[in-house]
Amino acid sequence: MTNQHDKPDEKNALFMQLYVPNQHRILGYLLTLVGDRNVADDLLQETAVTLFARFDSFELGTDFVAWACQVAFWKVKNYRRSLARSKLLFSDDFIDKLSERTVEIVPTLDARRQALDACLKRLDERDHEFLMARYQPGGSVARAAQVAGRTTQAAYKSLQRLRRVLRDCVSLRLSTES
Known part of the structure:
Protein backbone atom coordinates (compact mmCIF):
# COMPACT_ATOMS: atom_id res chain seq x y z
CA MET A 1 0.00 0.00 0.00
CA PRO A 107 -20.72 -11.57 7.71
CA THR A 108 -24.06 -13.15 8.66
CA LEU A 109 -23.37 -12.85 12.38
CA ASP A 110 -23.94 -9.08 12.37
CA ALA A 111 -27.36 -9.48 10.81
CA ARG A 112 -28.24 -12.17 13.37
CA ARG A 113 -27.00 -9.99 16.25
CA GLN A 114 -29.04 -7.01 15.03
CA ALA A 115 -32.12 -9.20 14.64
CA LEU A 116 -31.62 -10.59 18.14
CA ASP A 117 -31.26 -7.07 19.57
CA ALA A 118 -34.52 -6.05 17.90
CA CYS A 119 -36.27 -9.18 19.16
CA LEU A 120 -34.99 -8.63 22.70
CA LYS A 121 -36.46 -5.12 22.63
CA ARG A 122 -39.86 -6.61 21.82
CA LEU A 123 -39.91 -8.68 25.01
CA ASP A 124 -41.78 -7.33 27.99
CA GLU A 125 -39.63 -5.89 30.77
CA ARG A 126 -40.11 -8.87 33.08
CA ASP A 127 -38.94 -11.43 30.47
CA HIS A 128 -36.04 -9.18 29.48
CA GLU A 129 -34.84 -8.87 33.09
CA PHE A 130 -35.23 -12.62 33.52
CA LEU A 131 -33.03 -13.30 30.47
CA MET A 132 -30.44 -10.77 31.57
CA ALA A 133 -30.25 -12.39 35.02
CA ARG A 134 -29.46 -15.67 33.28
CA TYR A 135 -27.10 -14.52 30.51
CA GLN A 136 -25.21 -11.55 31.91
CA PRO A 137 -21.70 -12.32 33.20
CA GLY A 138 -22.04 -14.26 36.44
CA GLY A 139 -25.68 -15.06 35.70
CA SER A 140 -27.25 -18.46 36.24
CA VAL A 141 -30.58 -20.20 36.04
CA ALA A 142 -30.81 -20.09 39.83
CA ARG A 143 -30.22 -16.32 39.78
CA ALA A 144 -32.82 -15.85 37.03
CA ALA A 145 -35.31 -17.95 39.01
CA GLN A 146 -34.68 -15.82 42.07
CA VAL A 147 -35.12 -12.55 40.13
CA ALA A 148 -38.37 -13.80 38.59
CA GLY A 149 -39.68 -15.37 41.78
CA ARG A 150 -39.88 -18.80 40.13
CA THR A 151 -38.64 -22.25 41.00
CA THR A 152 -35.52 -23.44 39.19
CA GLN A 153 -37.61 -25.94 37.24
CA ALA A 154 -40.03 -23.20 36.17
CA ALA A 155 -37.07 -21.02 35.22
CA TYR A 156 -35.70 -23.74 32.93
CA LYS A 157 -39.11 -24.03 31.22
CA SER A 158 -39.38 -20.25 30.87
CA LEU A 159 -35.88 -20.02 29.41
CA GLN A 160 -36.73 -22.74 26.92
CA ARG A 161 -39.89 -20.86 25.89
CA LEU A 162 -38.07 -17.53 25.60
CA ARG A 163 -35.23 -19.04 23.56
CA ARG A 164 -37.82 -20.52 21.17
CA VAL A 165 -39.61 -17.13 20.92
CA LEU A 166 -36.31 -15.36 20.20
CA ARG A 167 -35.17 -18.02 17.71
CA ASP A 168 -38.46 -17.71 15.79
CA CYS A 169 -38.34 -13.92 15.91
CA VAL A 170 -34.75 -13.82 14.63
CA SER A 171 -35.55 -16.31 11.85
CA LEU A 172 -38.57 -14.28 10.79
CA ARG A 173 -36.63 -10.99 10.79
CA LEU A 174 -33.78 -12.50 8.77
CA SER A 175 -36.13 -14.10 6.24
CA THR A 176 -38.03 -10.85 5.70
CA GLU A 177 -34.79 -8.87 5.28
CA SER A 178 -33.39 -11.17 2.59
Whole structure:
Protein backbone atom coordinates (compact mmCIF):
# COMPACT_ATOMS: atom_id res chain seq x y z
CA MET A 1 0.00 0.00 0.00
CA THR A 2 2.01 2.92 -1.22
CA ASN A 3 1.41 6.40 0.13
CA GLN A 4 -2.06 5.49 1.40
CA HIS A 5 -1.43 7.14 4.69
CA ASP A 6 1.60 9.33 4.63
CA LYS A 7 0.82 10.90 7.99
CA PRO A 8 0.75 8.83 11.19
CA ASP A 9 -2.50 10.51 12.34
CA GLU A 10 -4.21 9.54 9.09
CA LYS A 11 -2.97 5.97 9.45
CA ASN A 12 -4.25 5.81 13.04
CA ALA A 13 -7.64 7.24 12.08
CA LEU A 14 -8.07 4.94 9.10
CA PHE A 15 -7.05 1.89 11.10
CA MET A 16 -9.51 2.76 13.86
CA GLN A 17 -12.31 3.31 11.32
CA LEU A 18 -11.79 -0.20 10.04
CA TYR A 19 -10.89 -1.99 13.26
CA VAL A 20 -13.33 -0.67 15.86
CA PRO A 21 -16.60 -1.58 14.10
CA ASN A 22 -15.21 -5.03 13.24
CA GLN A 23 -13.56 -5.86 16.55
CA HIS A 24 -16.51 -7.99 17.72
CA ARG A 25 -16.42 -10.01 14.49
CA ILE A 26 -12.74 -10.79 14.99
CA LEU A 27 -13.38 -11.69 18.62
CA GLY A 28 -16.24 -13.98 17.57
CA TYR A 29 -13.93 -15.67 15.09
CA LEU A 30 -11.28 -16.18 17.77
CA LEU A 31 -13.85 -17.49 20.25
CA THR A 32 -14.96 -20.05 17.70
CA LEU A 33 -11.41 -21.30 17.32
CA VAL A 34 -10.25 -21.31 20.95
CA GLY A 35 -13.50 -21.60 22.91
CA ASP A 36 -12.19 -19.62 25.88
CA ARG A 37 -13.17 -15.97 26.31
CA ASN A 38 -10.01 -15.02 28.21
CA VAL A 39 -7.73 -16.62 25.63
CA ALA A 40 -9.75 -15.05 22.81
CA ASP A 41 -9.47 -11.61 24.45
CA ASP A 42 -5.70 -12.02 24.76
CA LEU A 43 -5.41 -13.17 21.15
CA LEU A 44 -7.59 -10.26 20.03
CA GLN A 45 -5.14 -7.84 21.65
CA GLU A 46 -2.19 -9.54 19.99
CA THR A 47 -4.06 -9.52 16.69
CA ALA A 48 -4.83 -5.79 16.99
CA VAL A 49 -1.17 -4.99 17.63
CA THR A 50 -0.11 -7.02 14.59
CA LEU A 51 -2.85 -5.56 12.40
CA PHE A 52 -1.76 -2.05 13.28
CA ALA A 53 1.91 -2.85 12.77
CA ARG A 54 1.18 -4.37 9.35
CA PHE A 55 -1.54 -1.93 8.35
CA ASP A 56 0.62 -0.55 5.53
CA SER A 57 0.30 -3.95 3.83
CA PHE A 58 -3.51 -3.85 3.93
CA GLU A 59 -5.01 -2.99 0.57
CA LEU A 60 -7.83 -0.47 0.90
CA GLY A 61 -11.00 -1.65 -0.78
CA THR A 62 -10.42 -5.27 0.16
CA ASP A 63 -12.14 -7.13 2.99
CA PHE A 64 -10.65 -5.87 6.26
CA VAL A 65 -12.34 -8.58 8.34
CA ALA A 66 -11.00 -11.35 6.13
CA TRP A 67 -7.50 -9.88 6.40
CA ALA A 68 -7.85 -9.48 10.17
CA CYS A 69 -9.17 -13.04 10.57
CA GLN A 70 -6.18 -14.36 8.64
CA VAL A 71 -3.86 -12.60 11.07
CA ALA A 72 -5.97 -13.90 13.98
CA PHE A 73 -5.77 -17.41 12.53
CA TRP A 74 -1.98 -17.31 12.74
CA LYS A 75 -2.19 -16.01 16.30
CA VAL A 76 -4.32 -19.07 17.13
CA LYS A 77 -1.82 -21.36 15.40
CA ASN A 78 1.02 -19.85 17.44
CA TYR A 79 -1.04 -20.14 20.62
CA ARG A 80 -1.74 -23.80 19.89
CA ARG A 81 1.95 -24.41 19.25
CA SER A 82 2.70 -22.93 22.66
CA LEU A 83 0.34 -25.52 24.13
CA ALA A 84 2.15 -28.37 22.42
CA ARG A 85 2.97 -29.93 25.77
CA SER A 86 -0.66 -29.78 26.80
CA LYS A 87 -3.35 -32.16 25.69
CA LEU A 88 -5.03 -30.64 22.63
CA LEU A 89 -8.68 -31.37 22.05
CA PHE A 90 -8.76 -30.70 18.31
CA SER A 91 -6.34 -31.44 15.50
CA ASP A 92 -4.78 -28.68 13.41
CA ASP A 93 -6.76 -29.98 10.42
CA PHE A 94 -10.01 -29.53 12.34
CA ILE A 95 -9.02 -26.01 13.40
CA ASP A 96 -8.13 -25.18 9.77
CA LYS A 97 -11.55 -26.35 8.57
CA LEU A 98 -13.33 -24.59 11.41
CA SER A 99 -11.46 -21.41 10.56
CA GLU A 100 -12.51 -21.59 6.90
CA ARG A 101 -16.14 -22.13 7.83
CA THR A 102 -16.13 -19.39 10.44
CA VAL A 103 -14.73 -16.82 8.00
CA GLU A 104 -17.62 -17.72 5.66
CA ILE A 105 -20.29 -17.07 8.30
CA VAL A 106 -18.81 -13.99 10.00
CA PRO A 107 -20.72 -11.57 7.71
CA THR A 108 -24.06 -13.15 8.66
CA LEU A 109 -23.37 -12.85 12.38
CA ASP A 110 -23.94 -9.08 12.37
CA ALA A 111 -27.36 -9.48 10.81
CA ARG A 112 -28.24 -12.17 13.37
CA ARG A 113 -27.00 -9.99 16.25
CA GLN A 114 -29.04 -7.01 15.03
CA ALA A 115 -32.12 -9.20 14.64
CA LEU A 116 -31.62 -10.59 18.14
CA ASP A 117 -31.26 -7.07 19.57
CA ALA A 118 -34.52 -6.05 17.90
CA CYS A 119 -36.27 -9.18 19.16
CA LEU A 120 -34.99 -8.63 22.70
CA LYS A 121 -36.46 -5.12 22.63
CA ARG A 122 -39.86 -6.61 21.82
CA LEU A 123 -39.91 -8.68 25.01
CA ASP A 124 -41.78 -7.33 27.99
CA GLU A 125 -39.63 -5.89 30.77
CA ARG A 126 -40.11 -8.87 33.08
CA ASP A 127 -38.94 -11.43 30.47
CA HIS A 128 -36.04 -9.18 29.48
CA GLU A 129 -34.84 -8.87 33.09
CA PHE A 130 -35.23 -12.62 33.52
CA LEU A 131 -33.03 -13.30 30.47
CA MET A 132 -30.44 -10.77 31.57
CA ALA A 133 -30.25 -12.39 35.02
CA ARG A 134 -29.46 -15.67 33.28
CA TYR A 135 -27.10 -14.52 30.51
CA GLN A 136 -25.21 -11.55 31.91
CA PRO A 137 -21.70 -12.32 33.20
CA GLY A 138 -22.04 -14.26 36.44
CA GLY A 139 -25.68 -15.06 35.70
CA SER A 140 -27.25 -18.46 36.24
CA VAL A 141 -30.58 -20.20 36.04
CA ALA A 142 -30.81 -20.09 39.83
CA ARG A 143 -30.22 -16.32 39.78
CA ALA A 144 -32.82 -15.85 37.03
CA ALA A 145 -35.31 -17.95 39.01
CA GLN A 146 -34.68 -15.82 42.07
CA VAL A 147 -35.12 -12.55 40.13
CA ALA A 148 -38.37 -13.80 38.59
CA GLY A 149 -39.68 -15.37 41.78
CA ARG A 150 -39.88 -18.80 40.13
CA THR A 151 -38.64 -22.25 41.00
CA THR A 152 -35.52 -23.44 39.19
CA GLN A 153 -37.61 -25.94 37.24
CA ALA A 154 -40.03 -23.20 36.17
CA ALA A 155 -37.07 -21.02 35.22
CA TYR A 156 -35.70 -23.74 32.93
CA LYS A 157 -39.11 -24.03 31.22
CA SER A 158 -39.38 -20.25 30.87
CA LEU A 159 -35.88 -20.02 29.41
CA GLN A 160 -36.73 -22.74 26.92
CA ARG A 161 -39.89 -20.86 25.89
CA LEU A 162 -38.07 -17.53 25.60
CA ARG A 163 -35.23 -19.04 23.56
CA ARG A 164 -37.82 -20.52 21.17
CA VAL A 165 -39.61 -17.13 20.92
CA LEU A 166 -36.31 -15.36 20.20
CA ARG A 167 -35.17 -18.02 17.71
CA ASP A 168 -38.46 -17.71 15.79
CA CYS A 169 -38.34 -13.92 15.91
CA VAL A 170 -34.75 -13.82 14.63
CA SER A 171 -35.55 -16.31 11.85
CA LEU A 172 -38.57 -14.28 10.79
CA ARG A 173 -36.63 -10.99 10.79
CA LEU A 174 -33.78 -12.50 8.77
CA SER A 175 -36.13 -14.10 6.24
CA THR A 176 -38.03 -10.85 5.70
CA GLU A 177 -34.79 -8.87 5.28
CA SER A 178 -33.39 -11.17 2.59
